[in-house]
Amino acid sequence: MSKLKTLTNGFIKENPTLVLLLGTCPTLAVTTSVQNAVGMGAAATFVLVGSNILISMLKKVIPDKVRIPSYVVIIAGLVTIVQLFLQAFFPPIYKALGIFLPLIVVNCIILGRAEMFANKNSVVDSALDGVGMGIGFTLALLIMSTIREILGQGTWYGIGIVPGAIESMAIFKLAPGGFFTYGVVVAAVAALSKGRATKAKAAHCGACPSAGLCGGAEKGEC
Amino acid sequence: MKTLKELAMPTLVLTVICVVVTAALALTYQFTAPYIAAAAASAADSARIELLPEADSFTQITDENVTGIEGLVEAYQANNGAGYVFTSKAKGYGGDLFVMTGINSEGQVTKVKLMENAETPGLGSRVGEDEYTSQYVEKDSKLEGVEAVSGATISSVAFKDAVSIAFQAYGAAAGVEVEVPAEPEVDPRTEIFPGEELTSIEIEGADEAYQAGSSGIIIVVQVEGYHPGMQVITGIGADGKIAGVGMGENEETKGLGTKVGEPEFTDKFKGLGADEVNGVSAVTNATTSNDGFKRGVKKALELVTQEMLDALATAKYTQVQPGAATFEPFEAENALEAVRTDLGIVVLTQAEGYGGQITAVVGIGNDGAITGVRFLSDHSETKGIGTKALDPEYLAKYVGKNSADGVDTVSGATVTTDAVKRAITKALAIYEATKGA
Numbered sequence: 259m260s261k262l263k264t265l266t267n268g269f270i271k272e273n274p275t276l277v278l279l280l281g282t283c284p285t286l287a288v289t290t291s292v293q294n295a296v297g298m299g300a301a302a303t304f305v306l307v308g309s310n311i312l313i314s315m316l317k318k319v320i321p322d323k324v325r326i327p328s329y330v331v332i333i334a335g336l337v338t339i340v341q342l343f344l345q346a347f348f349p350p351i352y353k354a355l356g357i358f359l360p361l362i363v364v365n366c367i368i369l370g371r372a373e374m375f376a377n378k379n380s381v382v383d384s385a386l387d388g389v390g391m392g393i394g395f396t397l398a399l400l401i402m403s404t405i406r407e408i409l410g411q412g413t414w415y416g417i418g419i420v421p422g423a424i425e426s427m428a429i430f431k432l433a434p435g436g437f438f439t440y441g442v443v444v445a446a447v448a449a450l451s452k453g454r455a456t457k458a459k460a461a462h463c464g465a466c467p468s469a470g471l472c473g474g475a476e477k478g479e480c
Numbered sequence: 481m482k483t484l485k486e487l488a489m490p491t492l493v494l495t496v497i498c499v500v501v502t503a504a505l506a507l508t509y510q511f512t513a514p515y516i517a518a519a520a521a522s523a524a525d526s527a528r529i530e531l532l533p534e535a536d537s538f539t540q541i542t543d544e545n546v547t548g549i550e551g552l553v554e555a556y557q558a559n560n561g562a563g564y565v566f567t568s569k570a571k572g573y574g575g576d577l578f579v580m581t582g583i584n585s586e587g588q589v590t591k592v593k594l595m596e597n598a599e600t601p602g603l604g605s606r607v608g609e610d611e612y613t614s615q616y617v618e619k620d621s622k623l624e625g626v627e628a629v630s631g632a633t634i635s636s637v638a639f640k641d642a643v644s645i646a647f648q649a650y651g652a653a654a655g656v657e658v659e660v661p662a663e664p665e666v667d668p669r670t671e672i673f674p675g676e677e678l679t680s681i682e683i684e685g686a687d688e689a690y691q692a693g694s695s696g697i698i699i700v701v702q703v704e705g706y707h708p709g710m711q712v713i714t715g716i717g718a719d720g721k722i723a724g725v726g727m728g729e730n731e732e733t734k735g736l737g738t739k740v741g742e743p744e745f746t747d748k749f750k751g752l753g754a755d756e757v758n759g760v761s762a763v764t765n766a767t768t769s770n771d772g773f774k775r776g777v778k779k780a781l782e783l784v785t786q787e788m789l790d791a792l793a794t795a796k797y798t799q800v801q802p803g804a805a806t807f808e809p810f811e812a813e814n815a816l817e818a819v820r821t822d823l824g825i826v827v828l829t830q831a832e833g834y835g836g837q838i839t840a841v842v843g844i845g846n847d848g849a850i851t852g853v854r855f856l857s858d859h860s861e862t863k864g865i866g867t868k869a870l871d872p873e874y875l876a877k878y879v880g881k882n883s884a885d886g887v888d889t890v891s892g893a894t895v896t897t898d899a900v901k902r903a904i905t906k907a908l909a910i911y912e913a914t915k916g917a
Binding site for chain 1: 497
């Protein structure tokens with residue numbers, strides 16, 4: 259796999275949110291505004307790159323038996339560092355992300371990439387994968403939040419772009435609006451890639467983050 | 481050895497990872513802790529900087545001379561000497577109302593802001609709007625020229641009180657004398673018969689005399705208390721009993737003789753006749769003022785003749801039917817009182833308003849047209865809102881009409897207006913009935 263392909267894989271083809279359907283909970287929760295989405299995307303990307311690099315570096319040291327706890331400790335440490343930095347230098351984003359910031363620890367994308375990619379590939383490839391997946395996640399959040407903020411509030415990144423042009427629909431800022439938007443965006447991505455992306459990657463057991471732990475994965479019976 | 485490696489290694493590696501991660505966290509925490517504290521402090525300060533834009537950061541004032549002021553919640557001093565920000569509270573319409581006030585070093589308001597409150601949304605809560613709060617900007621402690629939000633007098637008064645408390649705190653904190661806003665003088669003359677218009681009349685022996693609509697007569701006499709020149713104000717109802725008393729201008733000893741004018745004492749006179757006045761227990765240590773006051777009340781009662789009281793009864797009718805001379809009561813359904821006059825009829829009808837029953841006095845001429853409408857003052861409509869529909873100026877619109885329809889509803893007082901119209905319609909129905917009889 260070429261380095262470029264490793265990087266761009268996460269943008270569309272293996273987009274963690276829209277194709278692999280990972281990290282749905284924070285996606286729905288923080289995409290009420292573009293500002294939050296950017297903050298969440300950046301924080302998750304940082305953690306993703308950091309954890310991918312560290313785990314790739316330690317892949318020979320960490321015994322298989324304590325693989326998952328080790329990953330979780332590393333990821334939790336990184337998340338806490340991000341949390342402290344945000345709290346110190348970007349208090350508004352820290353406040354807006356709220357509980358979803360510490361919950362990055364259990365974001366499936368991060369653990370998923372550690373399990374699926376970082377513990378099998380070189381440090382450089384893992385870093386690139388982390389960047390690519392992070393960008394893919396951020397991109398997905400941006401698309402979602404753009405739709406939700408414009409329709410729900412008539413603004414983009416807090417700037418009133420269509421003030422008064424459309425009646426803002428508060429439902430788009432609420433959970434149901436999040437589900438509507440998510441469904442439509444996922445469907446759009448599937449349609450644009452003619453269903454290949456989804457079928458190829460997400461729909462078989464090998465794509466599951468826990469595939470390694472599950473004996474039936476290779477036989478397709480998880 | 482193999483077992484040892486299999487068992488020990490995972491534990492060891494995991495322990496090492498945990499230790500390293502913990503160390504990294506400890507370092508990060510040490511590095512970020514001061515920034516986090518500063519960010520938290522500036523977040524709290526930013527609310528105060530909004531009220532005092534020239535300030536940079538704040539220190540809480542803990543001096544008991546300041547914090548002990550009743551109604552003061554929090555006091556902060558700007559570190560650069562720009563001024564102070566106080567949070568104070570006062571009792572509003574719906575409970576405590578919290579106000580934040582920024583006061584600069586010259587003792588002027590920089591900004592006020594309504595905080596937590598339980599005022600009626602859209603009514604009392606309007607004291608939080610810019611239109612009202614901007615009046616305070618650049619005002620000194622006297623708060624002159626701050627006008628209440630119409631229809632939200634209680635909330636406005638509470639808001640002003642809270643700002644006044646902030647100024648008291650400012651005085652204590654800055655060590656300067658603070659002038660308090662002038663209390664509006666309450667005139668007992670207008671308190672005895674609330675809502676009634678006073679017309680000056682001549683009564684021999686009285687310094688001043690007023691007829692309070694049809695409710696009663698107010699007589700002001702001067703007597704000698706402990707010092708000469710004590711004005712005694714006596715309100716006498718249509719039944720000849722005392723409706724209320726008060727003390728006007730006087731030279732009595734402050735806090736002693738003046739106690740005679742306080743409600744605690746004056747309320748005891750309500751409902752008494754001339755022979756019962758002596759029985760009112762005196763104010764301790766103010767016997768002379770007390771005796772003088774009672775002499776004044778008795779004198780007032782003597783001055784009022786039965787003729788005047790009779791005139792009051794007819795005044796109720798002539799107010800809505802000027803010029804009527806003969807009054808002959810008749811029985812009418814739905815009416816509290818009904819009289820036939822030489823010019824038509826006058827009836828008292830009731831309708832359910834916003835705050836209970838309201839009583840209308842409606843005069844109807846022989847031609848069936850309304851000659852006048854007024855409402856008795858014993859209603860509970862919302863001051864400044866519902867009462868707009870009971871205002872003589874509004875009621876004048878009904879004069880000359882044959883029906884209550886066609887007169888505009890007072891905006892914001894739909895319920896009261898409807899009650900007004902129902903009461904008038906009832907009166908017109910009575911007129912129709914008398915015509916048929």
